[in-house]
Amino acid sequence: MWIANSYAKINLGLHVLERLPTGYHSIETGFCFIEWNDRFEVNESNSYDLTLSNPSIPIDERNLITQAYNAFDRYIGLTNHYSFNVKKNIPAGAGLGGGSSNAALTLRILNKLEKTGLSSDELIDLSRDLGADIPFFVKGKPGLGTGLGNEIEPMDIQPDGWILTVYPDFESSTAEAYQQCEPNPNPEFSIKRILTEEELEEWRYLLQNDLEPPVIARNHLIGNIKDQLYDFGAAYSAMSGSGSSVFGIFEQDFVAIQAYESFHKLGFATNLTKPGFTPDHGIYLKEV
Template identity: 35%
Template sequence: MRPDGFILPSFAKINLHLKVIGKRPDGYHELCTVFQAVSLCDEIEFRTADSLELTCDDPNIPTDENNLIIRAGKLLQDAYKVGHGAKVHLVKNIPSPGGLGGGSSNAAAAMLGFRRLWDLKCSIAELSDLAAELGADVPFFFHGGTALGIGIGAEIDELPDAEIENLVIVTPPADISTAEAYEKLGAPNLTKNEAEHNLIVCRKWAETACFQDGPVINDFEAAIFPMYPEVARVKSTLLGLGAVTAGMSGSGASVFGIFDNRETRQTAMKALGEIPNWRSFAVAAVSRKEYRERLGIS
C-alpha cells in the first residue's frame, strides 16, 4: 500500500449517438451508443486510512454507500481481500444528475485509484468486468476516447478518436428519471435473434460513421423533450447560437453542441452565461491516449 496521497481526474462523457434498439426478453434494453470522453472532469484525491471514508465539496452528493465510489471500494475489498481502507475526497465539477456519466466515471476512477493505493495485482480487464456490477456504462471509463457501447451499454468496442475541439455542454435544472424515460420511449420487444442482428448492423455502421458534423441521434429526446421543454430549449438555443449540430447526452438533462471554430463557441458561451440557472461548459473531446495517460491506465 502506498503511503502518499495522489489525485486522479474523473472525466465526463457525452453520447454522440444513442439508439434504443428494443427491449430484451430479460427486461433490459438493447442500446447502440457512441461514448465520447470530454475534458470536463471531477477530481478524486486518495490517501491511506484504516477505514473507507469519502468526503465531497458538494453537500448534495451522498458520501455513504449510495455513492458509487464507496461501493467500488467495497467491491474491491471483497474481491481481493483488502484489509485496509482509504480516505477519499471528491471535488465535483460534473453536474449530477445530468446524463454525463459523472457517477459511473467516479466509480471507474475510484477503482483505478484503489488499485494503485492498495497495490492490487489486477488487470484493467478484471476491473472492468467487476465494474459492470456498478452500472452499465462504468466499463466505458476504463477505455476513454471514442467508443461504441452495445447491448446494455457494457460491451465496449474502441473506435478511432473523434477529433472534436469546440464543444459546449449545457445543463439546465431538470432532474430526469432514466426509468421514466425508458417507459415513455416504449421501445419494441425483441427476440434474442433480433437483438443480435441489430447489434451486428450497429457495429458495421459505427466503423464508418462521422460524428464531428453529422446529426446527433438520441432516441431519448422524443420522450424527454415533451416532458421537459427546458431541455428542448437548450438544444434549440445551441443551434441558434451557431452549433453545427447538437443533441442530448444520455437521458439528459445535459445537451451538447459542436461548433466549427473557437470564436463562434466563445460568442455562444457569452450568451449562455446570461441565461439564469443554466450551467455551461466549454470542453473538448479527450483522446484515448490522453485519457489513459491521465488515469495511469496501462
Template identity: 40%
Template sequence: MLIFPNAKINLGLQITEKLSNGYHAINSCLYPIPLNDALEFVPAKKKTAFNSSGSSIPSDGKDNLVLRAYKLLKKDFQLPELNIHLHKNIPIGAGLGGGSSDAAFMLKALSDYYQLFLDDSFLESYAAQLGSDCPFFIQNKPALASGTGTELEPCNINLSGYHLVLIHPGLHISTKEAYAGTNPKEPEHQLKEILEKADISTWRETLVNDFEESIFKKQPILAEIKAELYNHGAIYAAMSGSGSSLFGIYKEQPPIINAFSEKFFYRTMSL
C-alpha cells in the same frame, strides 16, 4: 493519491429492443470529454471515511459509487482503511457519467497504487458490477456500446480540434421515466457507419438520441437549448444519455449563449 475522473457524452443513442428482463438494448457511442471531478484517498488511522465537496451528492455518501468501488475490491484484496474525498464538478444525474467515472477511476487508482496488477479486463468486470457506464471509463477511449450498454468495442472517431458547449439546466430525469416514453425500434442508420464514415456535417440528420422525442415534449426547455446551440453555429447538437445535459459541437471557438450561460451550468471546452 489524487486523480481526476472525467465526464463523457453520448454521440447518438438508439434504443433497439426491450428485453425480457425489463432492460433495454441500446447502441451508443461514448466519448470522453475534459470535464473533471477530483478524487483523493489517503490511508486512514481509523475506519474508512468518505466525504465530498462541490455539487451535493445524494444521501450521506454511504451508497456512493466511489465507496462501493473500494468495498468491491476490498472483498478480494487486502486494502487498508482510507480517507476518501470527492470534489464534484461534473453535474449529477445529467447523462454525463460522472458517478460511473468516479467509480472506475477509483478501481484503476487502487489497482495502481496498491500494485494489484489488474488488467483492463479484470477492472472492467469489477466495473460492470457497479453500473452500465462504468466499464467504459476503464480504458476511457471512444467506444461503441451495445446490449445493455456494457458490451464495448473501439470507435474510430477523433474530435480533436473541435470545441464543445455543454449546458445542464438542472432538471432531473429518472432513467425509468426516460425509457417509459420510448418505442424501441431498428435504427434507420447504423451508428458505426455514421460515426466512422460519414462527415460530421451530416450528423444533424442521421445521428439521433431516441430519448429526445419524448423527453423534449415533457421538458420543452431542452428543445429550446438544442435549437439555440444550432442557432449559435453548432454543427451538431444533442442531449447526452437520458439527459438533461445538452451539448453542441463547433468547428471554431463558440460564442457565449447569454440566455443560458447565466442561468444554468454552462461550460465551453476544446476536445
C-alpha cells in the same frame, strides 16, 4: 496524498434497439469524453471515508464510489484502507455519467495503490453490478457501446470540433427515459457507420438519441437549449444519454466561445471542450 481527475462523457447518438424481459434495453451508442471533471484526493486511512463537496449526493452505500470500493474489497480484498475527498464539478443526474466515472476511477485508484495489477477487463468484471456506463470509463478511451451499453469497442470518435455542454439545472431519471422511449430494432444507419463514415455536417440529419423525445416532451427547456445551440451555429446538437444536459459541436472556436459566454451569462453550468480532447487518466502522488 494521491490526486486524480474523473472526467465526464457525452453520448454521440444512442439507438435503443430492444426492450428486454429484464426491463433493461439493448442499445448502440458512441461514447466520448469532455473536459468537465471531478477532482479526487485520496489518503491512506484507518477506515474507509468519503467526503463530497456536493451535499445533495449521498455518501453512504448509495454512492457509486462506496459501491466500487466495497466491490473491490469483496472480490480482491484490501490490505489498507483509504479516505476519499471529492470535489464534485460534474452535475449529477445530467446524462454525463459523473457517478459512473467516479466508480471507475475508484477502481483504478485501488488497483494502483494496492498494486494488484488487474487488467481493465478484470476491473470491469468486478464492477458488473454497478452500472452500464462504468465499463466505458474503465476502458478510458472513446468508443462504441453495445449490448446494454457496457460492451465497449474503443474507436477514434472523439469529435474534431468544440463541444459545448449545457446543464439545464435539473436532474433527469435514466430509468424513466428508458421506460418511455420507443425501441427501434432496425435503424436505417448504425451509430458506428454514422460516426466513422459521415462528416460532422451530416450528423444532424442522421444521428439521433432515442431517449430524447420522451425526455424533451416532459422538459421543454432541453429542447429549447438544443434549438439555441443550433441557432448559435452548432454543426450538431443533442441531449446526452438520458439527459438532462445538452451538447453542441462547433467547428469554429469563436462561435463556440460566443455560445459558451451566452449560456454562462444566463446562469447555466457549462463546459467547453477543445477539439480532439484526450483526458489525463494519471493518478499522481502529491507531497503535503
